[in-house]
Amino acid sequence: MTVDARPGTEAVTVTTTVNGRADSRQVPARTLLVHLLREELGLTATTVGCDTSSCGACTVLLDGRSVKSCTLLAAQADGADVRTAEGLADGDRLHPVQEAFREHHALQCGFCTPGMVLAVVSLLDENPGPLTEHDVRRALVGNLCRCTGYHNIVRAVLALDAARQAG
Template identity: 60%
Template sequence: MVQVKLQVNGQQVEREVEDRTLLVEFLRRELGMTGTHVGCDTTQCGACTVNLDGAAVKSCTVLAAQASGGSVRTVEGMERDGWLHAVQEAFVQCHGLQCGFCTPGMIMAIDYFLREKPASLDDEAIHTALEGNICRCTGYVNIIASVRHAARALYPELEVQP
């Protein structure tokens, strides 16, 4: 057993867990953060993506003990005062989801990409940002439109393709 201390969505949490507990398991089982999905357990799909110390990581590849002392933000922690984050709102407005299973991971990956304030928001840059996040329902057209919509909302000064 190992003590894990994390800040999760702005709240300090501490739990004793088995040393082999993955961060995704910690979030889901210990904290009830079920927005972080387990899709493949092999880092292929990206459904478990969260922000750890500001970077997008696949939480099925990180032990909770490795993340101890860090700060995690999940899809549940994005909204503020009852309002969706611009990336979440963009996925709603542009229909960037179908079944919704991959959506939390996509949102977290795009949140990281857009926080890094990319120099380019062309198709290649967006595709690169989404590498490792798989949607089995869509052709990605609406997901890419969602990224552009969120970018326009967050950075009105940037030139963003329609």
């Protein structure tokens, strides 16, 4: 066999649906999902904090489930539905999780907020509750807030959960 015959390419075509919009483009295979979102698609709500899969600022939803977009190749998202913070609100109407964050002042500098909100969206979708404070803190262990504003974030999530349990 010749070396040229080996499988794989250095450029890959990545076809996704991002926030409801179909996209298809060729990128280097080593492109991380977060860089596809930020640099190719201009969706800069998704931030890069630690870049080592610890802080969760880069959290997005991949087929509805939270993942760290700094630790996935764009190629791994090929064919998937991707949702970022830009895709949560319905026009001028905030997503319920965004609304709860605003109501409870669950953000300070805002850097971790997009990832935090998406982690909460995934949590509430996966876990029917009722949630305890411990459940919420455990579920957000992969999202760091360097302003240390965790209390209000947890309050916002607990309020959302209480509302849906009542509702």
